[in-house]
Amino acid sequence: MNSLPELGTRPVLEARGLTMRFGSFCALDSADFSLYPGRALALVGESGSGKSTCAKLLTHVLTASAGHIFHAGRDVTNLTGRKAVLEYRSAVQMVFQDPFAALNPAHTVDHHLTRPLALHRPDLSSAQRREAVADLLRAVDLDPAITLRKYPHEMSGGQRQRVNLARALAVNPSVVIADEPTSMLDVSIRLSVLDTFRDLKRERGIAMLYITHDIATARYVAEETAVIFRGRIVERGPTAQVIDTPRHPYTRLLLAAVPEVGSPFGEGNSLAPLAAQVRESCEGPAELTEVSPGHWVRLARA
Amino acid sequence: MTEPILSVRDLCVDYATPNGLTRAVKNVTFDIAAGEVLGLAGESGSGKSTVAFAIARLHRPPAFITGGSINLAGTDVLALNDRELRAWRWRDLSVVLQSAMNALNPVLRVSAQFADMFKAHGVSGKADIRARTADLLQMVGIQPERMDDYPHQFSGGMRQRIVIAMALALRPKLVVMDEPTTALDVVVQRELLEEVAALRHKLGFSVLFITHDLALMSQFCDRVGVMLRGELIELSTPSAMIADPQQDYTRRLWASIPPLHPRPGETLVRMKETPQ
Numbered sequence: 001m002n003s004l005p006e007l008g009t010r011p012v013l014e015a016r017g018l019t020m021r022f023g024s025f026c027a028l029d030s031a032d033f034s035l036y037p038g039r040a041l042a043l044v045g046e047s048g049s050g051k052s053t054c055a056k057l058l059t060h061v062l063t064a065s066a067g068h069i070f071h072a073g074r075d076v077t078n079l080t081g082r083k084a085v086l087e088y089r090s091a092v093q094m095v096f097q098d099p100f101a102a103l104n105p106a107h108t109v110d111h112h113l114t115r116p117l118a119l120h121r122p123d124l125s126s127a128q129r130r131e132a133v134a135d136l137l138r139a140v141d142l143d144p145a146i147t148l149r150k151y152p153h154e155m156s157g158g159q160r161q162r163v164n165l166a167r168a169l170a171v172n173p174s175v176v177i178a179d180e181p182t183s184m185l186d187v188s189i190r191l192s193v194l195d196t197f198r199d200l201k202r203e204r205g206i207a208m209l210y211i212t213h214d215i216a217t218a219r220y221v222a223e224e225t226a227v228i229f230r231g232r233i234v235e236r237g238p239t240a241q242v243i244d245t246p247r248h249p250y251t252r253l254l255l256a257a258v259p260e261v262g263s264p265f266g267e268g269n270s271l272a273p274l275a276a277q278v279r280e281s282c283e284g285p286a287e288l289t290e291v292s293p294g295h296w297v298r299l300a301r302a
Numbered sequence: 303m304t305e306p307i308l309s310v311r312d313l314c315v316d317y318a319t320p321n322g323l324t325r326a327v328k329n330v331t332f333d334i335a336a337g338e339v340l341g342l343a344g345e346s347g348s349g350k351s352t353v354a355f356a357i358a359r360l361h362r363p364p365a366f367i368t369g370g371s372i373n374l375a376g377t378d379v380l381a382l383n384d385r386e387l388r389a390w391r392w393r394d395l396s397v398v399l400q401s402a403m404n405a406l407n408p409v410l411r412v413s414a415q416f417a418d419m420f421k422a423h424g425v426s427g428k429a430d431i432r433a434r435t436a437d438l439l440q441m442v443g444i445q446p447e448r449m450d451d452y453p454h455q456f457s458g459g460m461r462q463r464i465v466i467a468m469a470l471a472l473r474p475k476l477v478v479m480d481e482p483t484t485a486l487d488v489v490v491q492r493e494l495l496e497e498v499a500a501l502r503h504k505l506g507f508s509v510l511f512i513t514h515d516l517a518l519m520s521q522f523c524d525r526v527g528v529m530l531r532g533e534l535i536e537l538s539t540p541s542a543m544i545a546d547p548q549q550d551y552t553r554r555l556w557a558s559i560p561p562l563h564p565r566p567g568e569t570l571v572r573m574k575e576t577p578q
Contacts, residue, residue: 046487047458157346186345186514188558192572213487216562243562257488258562259518262544265499271492 010073011036012207013058013092013175017067020053027053029231030067035175035207040198042210042222042239044254050231051211055179058209059094060085072174090120093168097180099160103152109163110148113137116170136166140196158189162196169200176201179211194220216258219243224294227251229282236288237295247297253278306333307375307475307508308357314369315352315361326352326365328532334476337502339509341519343555344529350512353529354480357510358397359387375475393423396469398462400481405465406453412439412464413449416471423472438467442497459490466498473505480512495522517559520544528552 011034020028028050035041045051056062058069060079068077071088079085096102103112113133117124124132134144140162152160161181168176178197182190198221201208210222218225218239225243226236227250235248246252253274263269286298315327327349334340342350355361357372359379372379374394382390391397399405407415416435417428425431436446442463444456453461462482469477479498483491499522502509513519519526520540527537528551536543536552547553557571564570 046489187516187560188345188514188555188573191558191560191570192574194560195572215488216560219562219564220560253489255562257492259488259492259515259521260562261517261520261556261559262541264521264540265496270496271489272496275489275493 009036011070012072013209014070015054015058015067016070018054018057018064018069019066020050020057020062021065026231028057031228031233033226033233033236035209037174037205037207038202039224040201040208040210040222042212042215042218042225043228044212044215044218044225045228046213046254048230049228051213051228052179053231054228055094055177055209055211058175058177059092060088090171091173092175092177093171093173095161095164095168095176095178095181098184099157099164100152100184102164103160105152107151108148109137109150109152109155112163112167113170116167120171132170136170137163139169139200140166141192142166157185158193161185161193165197165200169204173206175207175209177209177211180213181210182217183212183214190217191220197221214258215243215254227254232298233288234282234286234298235296237292241292241295245295247291247295248299249278250282305336307336307338308334308510309373310353310357310370311372312370313353313356313372314367315349315356316366316368318364318366323368325368326532327356329370330529330532330534331370332527332534332537334508334510336475337506337508338525339499339502339511339523341511341513341523341526342529342534343513343516343519343526345514348529349532350529351480352532354397354478354510354512357476358391358395358478360397389423392419392469392474393472394474395476395478396472396474398465398469398477398479398482400484404461406461408453411450411452412456416449416468419468419471434471438471439464441470441501442467459486459494462486462494463497466494470501470505470507474507476508476510478510478512481514482511483518484513484515491518498522516555528555 013035015031015033018028018031031054033041043051043054057064064077068075070076071091076088079088110133113136114129117129117132137144137147142159142162182193185193194217200206212218222239224237225239226233227242227248229250235242235251242251243255246255256271256274284300286300288296288298291297311331313327313330314325316323317326330353342353344350352365356367361367367380377390377394413432413435417431420431435449439446439449444460444463456464483494486494511519511523523540525538526540526543527534530551536549543552544556547556554571554573558573560570
């Protein structure tokens with residue numbers, strides 16, 4: 001196990017040696033990370049790298065093959081009983097990739113937000129509940145007067161994703177897991193949606209896991225970034241360091257593949273040879289090494 | 303520029319709604335040269351996909367082409383009847399969609415799906431079809447030995463390669479690609495588009511590339527167009543458009559791309575979605 005950067009606060013959610021096997025296939029291999037209040041960790045990797053498996057383990061959709069999950073210091077790896085699972089799930093909320101599929105097309109925004117409040121905060125009067133719904137919408141930069149009566153199909157993808165975030169916040173979670181929350185949105189509006197995630201996380205002291213294949217956006221939401229490749233975290237550290245001084249070949253490949261304005265294809269910058277080389281070189285045993293304070297890289301054993 | 307292979311003139315597409323007609327594409331005019339890759343960018347609802355669908359005559363009611371002309375290699379596309387259209391599609395123009403990898407029939411072997419397509423276009427002879435399928439798969443970097451596998455045995459990126467191989471099978475003059483890599487991750491996206499870029503040099507087809515990702519478009523396309531509320535508001539080379547955007551909207555669109563390495567003091571534009 002590796003020591004973690006001291007941040008002065010205790011982590012809300014911790015994964016220790018978290019492992020998920022499907023038959024002989026290891027989807028997630030001994031993942032260690034911690035989520036802290038008011039901070040975000042970006043988990044970056046390609047399709048099939050294990051990042052969504054990680055989300056499913058943390059939300060108890062899947063049960064880990066090995067390793068532990070701690071929530072507020074308590075081991076929650078094997079929750080038993082409906083009550084314990086429900087309690088855990090209201091503390092650890094999820095925002096999904098597809099803003100279209102995550103909302104019920106037959107219900108208004110008002111219904112989507114009122115229902116979790118009615119279930120999880122039965123103490124509120126109906127007037128207080130109405131006020132709480134309006135507050136949630138304002139928190140995600142939507143105008144309650146316009147939005148409340150709308151059905152999902154009357155809103156754009158970005159607006160729907162804001163509603164999904166508001167729905168997650170309705171139950172006052174301590175952790176929000178956002179699985180590719182902007183990958184189905186236009187590039188042009190991603191930043192404004194991510195700003196909302198970032199601001200709310202800070203204001204409400206929420207610990208966030210931001211799962212993405214778009215490493216360019218990590219900088220705008222997450223203080224820390226972990227790069228995952230074939231089920232293993234290969235590099236982890238402060239986001240700016242990981243992006244500006246990447247140490248692992250896969251991190252470099254990922255960065256090189258990010259579309260960049262004004263560098264046309266061809267002209268000797270083909271990525272395919274590098275990609276093939278990296279995929280080959282990442283086989284075999286390797287261990288995490290601290291290359292600078294808080295910046296860990298999994299390097300092949302010499 | 304060489305003689306255009308595709309000429310779109312004053313194209314108008316309307317959607318019939320309960321409140322009358324809504325114009326989704328307004329007098330759009332552009333050309334694509336032989337071998338050229340032209341990108342159309344814009345936000346959701348800007349009309350870019352409607353243009354692509356109209357060119358392929360894939361639009362369905364409530365969408366109607368209400369004006370203008372489309373000419374591909376001498377063919378008046380809007381004048382084709384259903385029978386002519388079936389022969390023309392895939393032979394002269396093919397289409398690769400965002401979720402094209404899901405367009406493969408999950409219960410048919412890949413080879414059977416190539417055979418269907420070849421037979422529909424008058425290619426017969428089992429051996430000939432298998433040989434041509436093998437060549438096409440090889441061309442997009444899929445081992446020909448895998449032609450008898452089922453779609454689920456391939457990754458998303460590989461399935462998208464198979465669809466591209468199928469789109470190139472009859473040597474079309476124009477391939478319309480509507481967000482072909484949006485569902486793929488960045489490394490696979492880059493590898494796939496590099497391959498398409500190399501193939502178009504080799505085979506000489508033209509591409510109409512639809513995307514919301516301006517940065518990607520600037521890397522892949524010879525010329526780029528920006529659409530806003532149904533209008534093509536700007537059209538030029540990527541370098542010219544980056545250096546000197548003619549429209550305020552275009553400038554803001556470029557400035558909204560989150561850069562990997564932001565320069566100190568650089569101001570990024572936070573765009574709100576354009577009201578439809």
